[in-house]
Amino acid sequence: MLEIRWHSRAGQGAVTGAKGLADVVSKTGKEVQAFAFYGSAKRGAAMTAYNRVDDKPILNHEKFMRPDYVLVIDPALTFTADITANEKETTKYIITTHLSKDEILQLQPTLQGKEVYVVDCMQISLDTIGKAIPNTPMLGALIKISGMFEIEYFKNAMKHVLKKLPQKIIDANMLAIERAYNEVK
Amino acid sequence: MAEIMELNEVEVWDGNMAASQAMRQAQIDVVAAYPITPSTPIVQNYAQFLADGYIDGEFVMVESEHAAMSGCVGASAAGGRVATATSSQGFALMVEVLYQASGMRLPIVLNVVNRALAAPLNVNGDHSDMYLGRDAGWINLCTFNPQEAYDLNLCAFKIAEDHDVRLPVMVHQDGFISSHTAQNVRPLSDEVAYNFIGDFKPLNSMLEPKKPVTYGVQTEEDWHFEHKARQHHDLMVNSVTVIEKVFSEFKELTGREYKFVETYNMEDAEVAIVALGTSYESAKYTSDIMRSEGIKAGVVALRVLRPYPHEQILKALENVKAVAVLDRSSPNGAFGALYNEVVASMYQSNNRPIVTNYIYGLGGRDFTLEDIKTIYLELVENAKANKPTTPLQQFIGLRGPKLSFF
CATH class of the missing domain: 3.40.50.970 (Thiamin diphosphate (ThDP)-binding fold, Pyr/PP domains)
Incomplete structure (x- = not known):
């Protein structure tokens, strides 16, 4: 079982990202689960979303999770949310930030000694989609770090998930995924 | 059209x-x-x-x-x-x-x-x-x-x-x-x-x-x-x-089969959880873990709450030694409602398992695998002692001092 926790603000697309990922993964014959804690459900409020992926039907409905991946799509949450909660020794962190990895580790010492990757999903989404919606670029970064899929396979599958959107938006999302895939480090 | x-x-x-x-x-x-x-x-x-x-x-x-x-x-x-x-x-x-x-x-x-x-x-x-x-x-x-x-x-x-x-x-x-x-x-x-x-x-x-x-x-x-x-x-x-x-x-x-009462790992179960909703699946998952640790754990759920499946509940629990009935609603001054119904059925059974009641998950409180394990382990003790080793009604997943009644 692969488990992923997203840290986001309501409105940044973590739920859509988690569901989009689940959609793509389900096409490979895997069983998936995507859910979220909505909290106060106000735009801008800190929230978490979750993915489970397994070869068997997923029966576990507990919200508690020891994640394999933690995806932080709002830069400030690295400092204000408990992003290392219930971590394992092997938990990998992918963090949206304009800072370098060294700068992040200096500013947030709890991440020292952990497997941390950084990517500026905010800037990428602003450059490509024109809005600060960092969810799709984060998926690109996750695909790179996890090696879950070939990037071209993933992009094609995401095109299918986004098929109801205008072509211009789909193209911008594809660009965002590719840039994050290439830029995460 | x-x-x-x-x-x-x-x-x-x-x-x-x-x-x-x-x-x-x-x-x-x-x-x-x-x-x-x-x-x-x-x-x-x-x-x-x-x-x-x-x-x-x-x-x-x-x-x-x-x-x-x-x-x-x-x-x-x-x-x-x-x-x-x-x-x-x-x-x-x-x-x-x-x-x-x-x-x-x-x-x-x-x-x-x-x-x-x-x-x-x-x-x-x-x-x-x-x-x-x-x-x-x-x-x-x-x-x-x-x-x-x-x-x-x-x-x-x-x-x-x-x-x-x-x-x-x-x-x-x-x-x-x-x-x-x-x-x-x-x-x-x-x-x-x-x-x-x-x-x-x-x-x-x-x-x-x-x-x-x-x-x-x-x-x-x-x-x-x-x-x-x-x-x-x-x-x-x-x-x-x-x-x-x-x-x-x-x-x-x-090919998808539905029954009045759903059962999992019940063929030779000694301890069983009876639940409603998603908790049934989490308990299925946990019962497999318990079995890997040598505990004969099973799960029962009501697919049809009304009409109440009395006969099927009797059948499902005919061989177990200890049962926990889970209620996800505040009982407000009584045993949980599902507990009352299951106990009413079991009174008609030749098998008289020890039946206890757990109140859990109110207002969306997470019902964790750890909670479920705790319940199974308490049932194992009840089965061994052939009497309740805990109060009949316990709140599980509640913060603060342990709350129990009866």
């Missing part, structure tokens, strides 16, 4: 989408609804399908849940296929009309996305609303994941509308844990799903000019008792046969 929606063999839907897709495929004549969290997306998706041309029926936006169910009663009495959805406070406001619907023998389908009742205000899942409606004369089907929310919506229309039944049906799913959790769902095509349900067959339609009928009459001590007794009889006898038939036809069509 409604548009056909092309669906994938495997969709990733949350429980709300699953329910609304089944409603779309049923080609309902009238949906009267007033949205409320966490069932809002059912109504919202349905309205979107209608706006996009996938539905021919009427969608009536009303001013309250009391009006929503009243609209459903009117439309159903007029002679059409009718359904709606609600949760929690909305369900509470519907309660008066729920009894009208069942008493008038109207085959309405109601999706109940289970949520806590205020105060304090809480939008998350527990079974307070399910318990509030359990004596309302409706058939109650329980689902444990989005696939089942889809499947049992299809079954619900077929059961409710059968002329031997003509009783309304609730389809329950856990708020957020099922309703907002996307999982793999394998839907039927629009044609196959509709043909499974079949065309609506009117009976005593109010809008049938050749044979006018009255709905909502008054009966006092002369006939009231006979009406209620007949309704209970049809729920206890007729609906059982029809539910069995519909489940069996559904299995033939899809």
Whole structure:
């Protein structure tokens, strides 16, 4: 079982990202689960979303999770949310930030000694989609770090998930995924 | 003519989408609804399908849940296929009309996305609303994941509308844990799903000019008792046969099997958990873990809460030594309601297991695998001692000092 926790603000697309990922993964014959804690459900409020992926039907409905991946799509949450909660020794962190990895580790010492990757999903989404919606670029970064899929396979599958959107938006999302895939480090 | 929606063999839907897709495929004549969290997306998706041309029926936006169910009663009495959805406070406001619907023998389908009742205000899942409606004369089907929310919506229309039944049906799913959790769902095509349900067959339609009928009459001590007794009889006898038939036809069509009482790892189980909703699946998962540690753990769930499956509960628990019955609703001064019912059944059994009651998960409090393990380990002690080693009723997952009664 692969488990992923997203840290986001309501409105940044973590739920859509988690569901989009689940959609793509389900096409490979895997069983998936995507859910979220909505909290106060106000735009801008800190929230978490979750993915489970397994070869068997997923029966576990507990919200508690020891994640394999933690995806932080709002830069400030690295400092204000408990992003290392219930971590394992092997938990990998992918963090949206304009800072370098060294700068992040200096500013947030709890991440020292952990497997941390950084990517500026905010800037990428602003450059490509024109809005600060960092969810799709984060998926690109996750695909790179996890090696879950070939990037071209993933992009094609995401095109299918986004098929109801205008072509211009789909193209911008594809660009965002590719840039994050290439830029995460 | 409604548009056909092309669906994938495997969709990733949350429980709300699953329910609304089944409603779309049923080609309902009238949906009267007033949205409320966490069932809002059912109504919202349905309205979107209608706006996009996938539905021919009427969608009536009303001013309250009391009006929503009243609209459903009117439309159903007029002679059409009718359904709606609600949760929690909305369900509470519907309660008066729920009894009208069942008493008038109207085959309405109601999706109940289970949520806590205020105060304090809480939008998350527990079974307070399910318990509030359990004596309302409706058939109650329980689902444990989005696939089942889809499947049992299809079954619900077929059961409710059968002329031997003509009783309304609730389809329950856990708020957020099922309703907002996307999982793999394998839907039927629009044609196959509709043909499974079949065309609506009117009976005593109010809008049938050749044979006018009255709905909502008054009966006092002369006939009231006979009406209620007949309704209970049809729920206890007729609906059982029809539910069995519909489940069996559904299995033939899809390979997916539903039973009045679902069991897992019960063949040789010594300790068992009885639960409703998504907790059944989490307990299944945990029972496998317990078995890997040498504990013969099993799980039982009520798929059909009403009519209450007494015989099947007796059978499911005929060999266990200790049972925990879980209630996800504040018992407010008594044992949990499910506990009372299961214990009433077990009193008729030659097997007299030790039965204890756990109150859990109120207002969406996470029900963790650790909680479930704790319960199994306490059951093992009860089984060894052949008497309760804990108080009969315990709160689990509650912060602060341990709370227990009886």
